[in-house]
Amino acid sequence: MKFNQDEDAKGRIKRIKLLILDVDGVLTDGRIIYDSEGRDLKFFDVQDGMGLRLLRAAGIKTIL
Numbered sequence: 001m002k003f004n005q006d007e008d009a010k011g012r013i014k015r016i017k018l019l020i021l022d023v024d025g026v027l028t029d030g031r032i033i034y035d036s037e038g039r040d041l042k043f044f045d046v047q048d049g050m051g052l053r054l055l056r057a058a059g060i061k062t063i064l
Helices: 005-014 046-057
Strands: 018-020 028-034 040-044 061-063
Antiparallel strands (some): 028 040
């Protein structure tokens, strides 16, 4: 029997129902700046946001 890694990976991916992520260092690049009122602002990549939207559209729940 030949092992097919692609098919095995596809099968495992189809079973994913939920993705839980920490925001700091995962969806940000680690930079923090402070505005004139002392509030911290973090930098996010818009591509990460699009990836989360695609996951949700595919029926995968996300928790940040």
